[in-house]
Amino acid sequence: MKVFSIDGVRDLRDLIEEKSSVVKDREVVKLNETANMSQFLVFIRTAEEPHDHPDHDLTFIVLRGHGELYLDGKREKLGEGDVAFIPKGKEHFYTNTAVVSVLLAIFSPSYP
Numbered sequence: 001m002k003v004f005s006i007d008g009v010r011d012l013r014d015l016i017e018e019k020s021s022v023v024k025d026r027e028v029v030k031l032n033e034t035a036n037m038s039q040f041l042v043f044i045r046t047a048e049e050p051h052d053h054p055d056h057d058l059t060f061i062v063l064r065g066h067g068e069l070y071l072d073g074k075r076e077k078l079g080e081g082d083v084a085f086i087p088k089g090k091e092h093f094y095t096n097t098a099v100v101s102v103l104l105a106i107f108s109p110s111y112p
Helices: 013-022
Strands: 002-005 008-011 026-033 038-044 057-064 066-071 074-079 083-086 092-096 101-108
Touching (some): 002 026, 013 026, 066 083
Antiparallel strands (some): 038 101, 057 083, 057 101
């Protein structure tokens, strides 16, 4: 699995394997950032706390694993390849139901 950007190509397979085996609860790795968006790999072994992003829209893709997304009072089961869009200000959280879930998270505008 690769990410291509102006800085070149980054193969994510080794990073995903390494982090998936050692993450205890949740870990975030920044991949790319501009003024208008940022990309992160998010590793989740357990569950996130309910939260929102008041100034950022979030799109994420499940790269590995499966879980349940709770968004605005609704629950949706997600698996590899599924995409979720979370508008800014909407409370949400992801609960992992696999050994570990790996999400590609894209924030707009850029998230610190």
